[in-house]
Amino acid sequence: MICLALGLGVLGVVALKRARRCSRGGCGHNGYHGWHSHGWHGHSHGWGAPGRRHPFLYMALQRIDATPAQERVIVNELDRLRERMHATKAGLRDGRGDLAAALRGPTLDDAALGAVFGRVDGATAEARSAVVDALRNIHAVLDDKQREQLASLLDGGWWGRGPGGGGPYRV
Secondary structure: OHHHHHHHHHHHHHHHHHHHHOOOOOOOOOOOOOOOOOOOOOOOOOOOOOOOOOHHHHHHHHHHHOOHHHHHHHOOOHHHHHHHHHHHHHHHHHOOOHHHHHOOOOOOOOOHHHHHHHHHHHHHHHHHHHHHHHHHHHHHHOHHHHHHHHHHHHHHHOOOOOOOOOOOOOE
16 A cells, blocks of 8 residues: 555656646647537646646546536645645645755764654645645545556556556567
8 A cells, every 4th residue: 555655656656747847838838729529729727727737637537427516626636646746745845954964074973864754744635634644545545447447447557468568569
């Protein structure tokens, strides 16, 4: 369970970095032209318009045949997760001063280093809690078939070729 939580945390960080790059125009998208199957019609959420910043999220929601209500819950949970992870990251960023203080003297300051490790441990616990809460709430909104489909996407990759996935042109 911890491995899954850490894996999802890493995926979340990668997605956030990609979102930041894409929001600055680095993904080659010229704009949002609407997605009409579930009524998004240009509304921008924290995860971006469908097909714009996070196409995988919306393709996955479509693949598991999520209802509009389920989509709203899932997107809201991911927004909440993103906010909590951002706050955790900001807390770690504040710890750089403690680390600098530990390294500044002629000998390594164990007390300042302990403060850094305490901050890291707290951030890890908060990140784990955020991921578990999001997973629990998303799990609750899906039915058995959707959970199985989502698990298959996570386990076998998007193309369903076993762990690691591959791509449509890989043999």
